[in-house]
Amino acid sequence: MSVLDPIVQFLGLVLSYCYQLLPNVGAAIILLTVLVNLAMFPLTLKQTRSMKAMQEIQPLVKDLQKKHKDDRQTLNEEMVALYKEKGVNPAAGCLPMFVQMPIWFSLFQLLRSFQSDTAPTEFLPESGTLDTAILDGDTGFLGMDMVVSPSSAIQDGFGTAWPYLLLVIFIIVTGYYQQAQLTKRRERDGSAANDTPQARQMQTFTKVLPVVFGVISYSLLAGVDLYIASGQVVRIGQQALIIRLDERHAAQKATVESTPAPPSEPDPTPDEKPVKKQYQGSKKKQQKRRRRY
Numbered sequence: 592m593s594v595l596d597p598i599v600q601f602l603g604l605v606l607s608y609c610y611q612l613l614p615n616v617g618a619a620i621i622l623l624t625v626l627v628n629l630a631m632f633p634l635t636l637k638q639t640r641s642m643k644a645m646q647e648i649q650p651l652v653k654d655l656q657k658k659h660k661d662d663r664q665t666l667n668e669e670m671v672a673l674y675k676e677k678g679v680n681p682a683a684g685c686l687p688m689f690v691q692m693p694i695w696f697s698l699f700q701l702l703r704s705f706q707s708d709t710a711p712t713e714f715l716p717e718s719g720t721l722d723t724a725i726l727d728g729d730t731g732f733l734g735m736d737m738v739v740s741p742s743s744a745i746q747d748g749f750g751t752a753w754p755y756l757l758l759v760i761f762i763i764v765t766g767y768y769q770q771a772q773l774t775k776r777r778e779r780d781g782s783a784a785n786d787t788p789q790a791r792q793m794q795t796f797t798k799v800l801p802v803v804f805g806v807i808s809y810s811l812l813a814g815v816d817l818y819i820a821s822g823q824v825v826r827i828g829q830q831a832l833i834i835r836l837d838e839r840h841a842a843q844k845a846t847v848e849s850t851p852a853p854p855s856e857p858d859p860t861p862d863e864k865p866v867k868k869q870y871q872g873s874k875k876k877q878q879k880r881r882r883r884y
Contacts, residue, residue, distance in 0.1 A: 598697040599704075599714050606701070607719035616724065617732020620698075620814050621821045627694060628825040634690060635826055639833045644679045691822070695815060702814040705730060705738050730814075737814035744813075758816050762808050765823040766801030772830050 593599075605626065609619035628635070651673060659666035705711050705725045712722035724730070730737045734754040735744075741755035808816045
């Protein structure tokens with residue numbers, strides 16, 4: 592029994608329910624991806640805001656590097672204090688990816704089990720309809736077999752492999768856009784924060800990581816690649832929503848802070864006594880009072 596078997600069993604259960612809603616293995620994997628990413632939205636929120644915060648404090652990081660360029664220990668202590676003060680966690684940007692990795696491996700194991708000659712449905716509930724589709728070999732989606740990898744499909748020729756290769760390219764493109772989504776605005780503004788070593792390292796990281804994912808996805812099953820690709824699309828939408836809401840909140844806050852407060856009335860001096868208004872009553876009572884006198 593593998594350590595990932597409980598996760599594989601759970602994914603098989605969820606995928607089976609998704610298949611009942613969308614009776615296609617590829618469509619069920621996309622629905623599974625949406626559900627997983629909705630559950631992981633708090634991590635995506637933390638990742639997005641942490642990466643934005645890291646970019647915003649880069650000018651302060653640059654100042655600390657100049658100030659303590661000859662004292663590495665003091666620089667590290669000051670950096671830790673700066674991160675704590677600004678509420679920045681440098682590791683938060685990688686947290687969603689680390690959480691997703693067991694799901695990738697488990698989904699790979701689940702899809703690979705569909706190819707088994709002895710127990711292709713061992714991780715699926717018996718009451719579902721997905722097990723029937725697996726036994727019938729109905730695992731196609733958009734010209735691809737979800738249990739075949741691009742590296743295996745290429746052996747049958749480009750005519751068979753081109754949908755798989757397009758999926759790999761799509762993973763690279765969406766991965767690059769997902770990473771660049773958080774940095775393109777600051778690059779457009781020409782901020783000095785882009786001149787720091789950390790910023791340059793981050794730019795290199797965002798350029799290399801999608802290509803690495805593309806190379807890895809070439810050897811994964813198409814179903815896992817579809818999960819990765821659709822997950823990146825979902826996170827692009829989530830990041831766009833988070834960025835828009837944060838910018839709107841920042842604009843509203845700046846408007847409130849820039850609005851001058853209304854002038855307050857000066858306090859009365861000790862010589863000034865408030866005039867007490869005498870009650871005059873209604874007009875009829877005033878007329879009666881004048882007739883009486």
